[in-house]
Amino acid sequence: MNVRRIVERPSPNFDDRPDATPIDMLVLHYTGMTSTEAALDRLCDPAAKVSAHYLVDGDGAVYGLVPESKRAWHAGLACWRGHRGINGRSIGIELANPGHEFGYRDFTAPQMASLADLAFAVLSRHPIPPRNVLGHSDIAPDRKLDPGERFDWRGMADRGIGLWPSATAAEGDALSLLAECGYDTATRQVVAAFQRRYRPQRIDGRLDQETRSLLGGVAAAVRRTA
Numbered sequence: 001m002n003v004r005r006i007v008e009r010p011s012p013n014f015d016d017r018p019d020a021t022p023i024d025m026l027v028l029h030y031t032g033m034t035s036t037e038a039a040l041d042r043l044c045d046p047a048a049k050v051s052a053h054y055l056v057d058g059d060g061a062v063y064g065l066v067p068e069s070k071r072a073w074h075a076g077l078a079c080w081r082g083h084r085g086i087n088g089r090s091i092g093i094e095l096a097n098p099g100h101e102f103g104y105r106d107f108t109a110p111q112m113a114s115l116a117d118l119a120f121a122v123l124s125r126h127p128i129p130p131r132n133v134l135g136h137s138d139i140a141p142d143r144k145l146d147p148g149e150r151f152d153w154r155g156m157a158d159r160g161i162g163l164w165p166s167a168t169a170a171e172g173d174a175l176s177l178l179a180e181c182g183y184d185t186a187t188r189q190v191v192a193a194f195q196r197r198y199r200p201q202r203i204d205g206r207l208d209q210e211t212r213s214l215l216g217g218v219a220a221a222v223r224r225t226a
């Protein structure tokens with residue numbers, strides 16, 4: 001798997017990772033800005049205090065902002081599988097896209113291909129299980145929508161990145177299934193975050209029959225790959 005050349009665009013916005021913490025999560029974002037240049041400027045602006053390890057542009061170009069060995073600042077207040085210090089244990093990748101605020105659009109084919117290559121390389125370097133390949137909306141469902149319902153999680157899973165339910169399953173208790181998937185709570189926003197990822201056709205935060213079945217399927221996939 002070839003990762004195309006990475007364009008170095010060093011950001012000052014990082015610090016040391018905590019000791020003895022594995023890098024076991026990959027978090028995907030969109031930039032939510034009108035242009036890639038504006039996003040790169042912000043991710044490199046000391047006053048903004050935000051960053052990511054990489055940014056993948058719409059044309060497939062990959063920018064390297066923060067070394068993987070360092071802690072980038074991309075997750076904010078977040079929780080997954082009971083862990084709250086997400087930046088300390090994750091790699092963060094930004095995808096150029098104006099996002100819901102400025103004209104959300106499809107991710108491009110070159111962008112997705114570059115992301116897949118990059119994610120593959122990241123997964124080869126760190127013990128990140130499929131259940132910990134995440135969207136920002138998974139770990140901060142009350143604040144974040146990215147990378148959003150246009151992101152092809154199923155296609156990524158087909159390439160071996162992250163998980164997708166192979167079948168729906170008889171539903172159990174929705175609250176415990178959501179927890180088993182990794183979500184911190186079971187609010188309407190959490191159900192919406194789950195739907196945004198696994199049933200992007202209808203995101204209403206309701207635990208309907210299909211959502212419950214998908215929930216069972218994802219939890220089963222999590223168990224299988226644990």
Ligand SMILES: [Zn+2]
Pocket residue numbers: 028029030074136144146
């Ligand atoms: Zn984000």
